[in-house]
Amino acid sequence: MTERTKKLMLSDRELKDFWLIRDGYHFFQAMAAACEFDLFTFLSRNPKSSQEQIHKHLGITPYATRALLFALATARLVEREEGGERPVYRNSKAAEKFLSHDSQYCMVPIVRRARQVYYRPMFFLYESLKTGRHVGLDDVPGKGNTIYEKLSQNPEQEKIFHQAMDATSTFFNPHLAVVEELKQVRHLVDLGGGDATNAIKLAQLFPDLRVTVYELPTVCAKADSNIARHKMEDRVRSFAGDFFKDPFPEGIDAVFMSHVNVIWSEVRNIELLRRCCEALPSKGKVICYNLTANDTETDPPGAAGMTLFFLALASGNGMAWPHRAYIEWFEQCGLTHTRTYRVKEPYDHAIIVGQK
Template sequence: MVANFEELNDPQTNQQLDHNLNPIDLKALQLINSNKDTLKMDDLVLLLYGHSAFQNLYAGCELGVFELLWKNPDLSQTEIAQHLQLEAYPTKALLLGLTALKLIQKVGDQYRNSLVIQMLFLENTWKEFYDVVLFEAKIVYRGSIDYVESLKQNRNVGLRQFQGQGPDLYNRLHEDPGLDKVFYNFMGSWSKLVTPLWLKKIDFSHFESVVDVGGGDATNSIALAEAFPNVKITLMDIPDSCKIAQSHIDQKQLTDRIKVMGGDIFVDEFPKDQDCFLFIHVLVIWSLDKNTSLLRRAYQALKPGGSLIIFNMMTSDEEDGPLMAALDSSYFVSIPHEGGMIYSWSDYEQCLRDAGFSQMKRIYSDFWAPSGIIVATK
């Protein structure tokens, strides 16, 4: 077996393959190799052992390897074991995995963080990244075991891995002790990472009233209220989420600026005559038909000339990536609610047209997650 496609360009390898491949087959393989997007064997190995790759990342976070090497770079294996209070054998195995994954570097007999890990600390975003890792470990991993079954049954079978009788993950989080904290820490941290992407690109000073649909723990509403003092905000979400949101709003002393409405956003009436509706990280949860229903309700509640803003990760119109959006879709297929995924720009634009909008624009962002903004005007 050829270990790497580059070997196909080696004359000696070609001679060895002559008895198995005719010239046409060999030429085809060489053409494949010239395509830089072709999957290599190392890439395939990473997919095959992807669960182990993530578990090494999770272990490095949970056991404090990266924080240790941030504070004390260039430690030996023995020193790391002592700091982490681990025996020599598990330390050896863990450092091997982290080094092979290029999460840390080994220089001589000493270890240090890789540049990308160091940058998370330098940019003061390590906590947010860690919360994402915990979300993947505690929630995504649990339900993703049912991904294949979810595809077969065309529904989110992975929800069965979470205790409770709620119709979706969000209504079950509070029935599973500690899980709600993991989820809302993740959502809050993710919002802190990406909020500047929409908050700095949209001028909310033109709006007096904004509705934050599915506003969760109020991270986005609070950021908006602090950045634009003239805006009055209504946050809508399920009652359990609204309890957390209200607590955060009270802590920030913004109760006069942000009103919380607990209920069902598909059933309960939207506030009328609004200047703007925000849909941040919520239209990835449901089917396109349900998204259209929500957008239509918002369209009807907007003032003429009002705006509707969608912000979340987007897939390309060609539906060939980006990778993060594609992989995140597996979570939405398996767990939270039936029918969700990371949809394409054009999918959302079609939903907006079906909801009554004719004027819309795209705003792309420069970030390692493929987040994007669509602004539609009534």
């Protein structure tokens, strides 16, 4: 064995990790199929279920059940326990936390969005890298230069997309309670606030706060419905327009952006932050809540994966930007960075606060 061959020897764990990535499309589809069957919720409520019990619950053939469980066990999403009359299965810790509907961290809507909205267009990552254009967007029906514009013309996919965003908001909204600066705010505009899930939570957390959701007209209709359902019309409202070119609502003293900056290039983010600064009074606040890369751009996995999504599909130029990028943008736009709140669970985010 040559010295070079010795250096290339992999441990069993390293080898398995490689195969899980190389064959990742198989294992993602296995996870997505199990989510559609709601298998992980079943196993959460019925741990140590046999293959026969699972097959009866899923309503598929014994062979299909066996193949699915083989893939899920290999991917460490279910665990197989030997020793009794027959093997039994239970959720792994990760599946119990993220894939059961009984968990507050349930990511099933996010998995569904990946399968039904993102998966096919992401096939064109190579072409997007080669051409410098988000070629994956061509696979999405409709007109527009971003996935958000096209989804507004596809009600079913838009619904799936916003259900996933709601799930994401549910994970992270509780962390907003620690943002001391929000106690000083009276009228906040939530840019790209979707169906007002964030806005409603902010109003509930801070009783003196009024929130305006600035969104596209088709999304405002969903926001209005959600606001009415929560009986929050006196403190939360929608405002239709394009925040890159239309005026901001009047009388605001803070701008909140959740998962907005990741969509755009550095140039567009600076443009947007300058617009925010112009709309705010002296000492007005800008609060950016986003998935962030580490400063060496080598981790975490969620940030790297989402960056490829922005490159190939969403807008062609977004990224899970590192924390240092926000500080640099703030300085260019007349904002002073005052504080950063780190959010590690369920995956790396930061709440970055600036003041005019």
